[in-house]
Amino acid sequence: MTERPVLGVGLMSGTSLDGMDAALVRFDGPGRVTLLGFVTRPYDAEERAAIEAALGPTTARDLARLHARIGGWAVEVVQTLLGQEQVRPMDLGFIAFHGQTIWHEPPTVTWQLGEPALLAERFGVKVVSGFRGRDVAAGGQGAPLVPVADVLLFGAEHPRVLLNLGGMANLTFVPHREDDEGAFAFDTGPGMAVIDAIARLVQPGLPYDVEGRLAAAGAVNQAALAELLANPFFQLAPPKSTGRELFGAEFAARLHRQVPGPDGVATAAALTVSSIVSAIGRWVPQAREVVVSGGGVHHPVLMERLGR
Incomplete structure (x- = not known):
């Protein structure tokens, strides 16, 4: 039937x-x-x-x-x-x-x-x-939710990571299209939330870092980036999730005060990229492909740095 x-x-x-x-x-x-x-x-x-x-x-x-x-x-x-x-x-x-x-x-x-x-x-x-x-x-994290669809729709014949660049960044690891038991997902840290919040502080009236222009115009403050990456969240093992409670307006305002102007936006973009690259290397090194989705795909600086 x-x-x-x-x-x-x-x-x-x-x-x-x-x-x-x-x-x-x-x-x-x-x-x-x-x-x-x-x-x-x-x-x-x-x-x-x-x-x-x-x-x-x-x-x-x-x-x-x-x-x-x-x-x-x-x-x-x-x-x-x-x-x-x-x-x-x-x-x-x-x-x-x-x-x-x-x-x-x-x-x-x-x-x-x-x-x-x-x-x-x-x-x-x-x-x-x-x-x-x-x-x-039920004992879960409540986020991310998208892995349910990732496993059903995007499983492949080889280990694959589905990376979503929303306000927060999260990834789903799917080892094989027929192995949903081995799949897992977690938030890697901020995606676009901090980048866009600082962009609005640098240029009030901007809805977000349009076409990545502010990030492209700035230089990464390496000392500030190292300090940001020391946040305990990045050391936690999956499963884990986060949100604007940790990486929101207050976090962005502190970074903006420490690194004003486009340099702050560039540093926020580097934080997103560094935390994603670290998470993939640490928790899913066997992945052979990364498929990226979410609003962050329209940010040229993020995509260029992730592709390196």
Whole structure:
């Protein structure tokens, strides 16, 4: 008997705080997945600032209001996607929504905002949420989540690393397409979060280090880089995960004070590259290929240095 195809929508809003992505996917059985459509709802400056404010001291009122706002943004992006692809809500098997992480402190807690009930009420379909909290409850890190898809979609005949350059950088090691038991994943440290935060300090109004121009214009401060790489997180063995609690606005502000101007952006980029290269060499030296994804692929300085 042939399995009936299932349509699902997955939502993603990560530590880069650049927007909310939605993908319409058809599942034709285990490992048989087809991407049918994709849209992004960018966060504007005010929305990004609201999320960043929630990462620090705030009030229950503001958190509750942001929880509802993020749920509303999720409704917007799903509505746009379904209209674009001319799919009816009743044709969906599910919507998957993990929310927006505002605090991540494994192994005890991870917290996401975004009311999933708004999606359920608007579209009348099953909504799956709370992935990260469930993983932490089961003894996991709650992050990264992308390795589940990496193993299913990108396994090869040889050992492969799937590197995601989001706000944080994480990698998945897949030894072989038929060896999901040997696969594992972890965060290597900051991806784009520190680079872009310092870029905004150097040039207020910039959304991020556009085309890597500030990093390219600066010089790496080797003394500062060595100090940053001494952070205990980089010495931890996998599984491990991190977030803006450690590599966020405060971290970026300290580096900006120590190394002002484009040199700070260049040093932040070097931190991302050095921590990734070290992690691969230390924990997955048998990898024969690295496949890179995420917003960081559009940063020429990062990609050039990773390719060396």
